[in-house]
Amino acid sequence: MTRKTSAREVTDALKDVDFPAGKDELIDAARKAGASRDAVAALRGIPPESYANREEVARSVRVDPASDLGTSPAQRGRQARAGGKPGQSQHLRDAPKPPVQEELDRERP
Incomplete structure (x- = not known):
C-alpha cells in the first residue's frame, strides 16, 4: 500500500x-x-x-514513486518497461533522462 x-x-x-x-x-x-x-x-x-x-x-519505505524523486513521465515509463533486479521496486530502476529532456535542461540558465 x-x-x-x-x-x-x-x-x-x-x-x-x-x-x-x-x-x-x-x-x-x-x-x-x-x-x-x-x-x-x-x-x-x-x-x-x-x-x-x-x-x-x-x-x-513504501511511498508514492513519483513523490520526490524528480523523474519525468518519460523516465517513469522507461522504469516500468525495464526489467530490474528481483525484488527491486520499479521506481528505483535506472532510467536516464530522454535526450530531449537533457537538451532542455542544458538550455536553462
Missing part, C-alpha cells in the same frame, strides 16, 4: 538518528521529531533490519 508521504519527509524526520539503527529506533525517533502519521506508518512498513543510513531507509 502506498503511503501519502514522501521519502524526503520520512528521512527529514530521521535527521537526529544515530545510525546504524533498527526499525523500532527509527519509528521512535520519527515520533519524537513530530513526523506525520503517514510518515510513521510508512516506517512501520519497512523490514525489521538494521539500517546504516537515511538513504537505506528511503529505499525501503
Whole structure:
C-alpha cells in the first residue's frame, strides 16, 4: 500500500538518528521529531533490519514513486518497461533522462 508521504519527509524526520539503527529506533525517533502519521506508518512498513543510513531507509519505505524523486513521465515509463533486479521496486530502476529532456535542461540558465 502506498503511503501519502514522501521519502524526503520520512528521512527529514530521521535527521537526529544515530545510525546504524533498527526499525523500532527509527519509528521512535520519527515520533519524537513530530513526523506525520503517514510518515510513521510508512516506517512501520519497512523490514525489521538494521539500517546504516537515511538513504537505506528511503529505499525501503513504501511511498508514492513519483513523490520526490524528480523523474519525468518519460523516465517513469522507461522504469516500468525495464526489467530490474528481483525484488527491486520499479521506481528505483535506472532510467536516464530522454535526450530531449537533457537538451532542455542544458538550455536553462
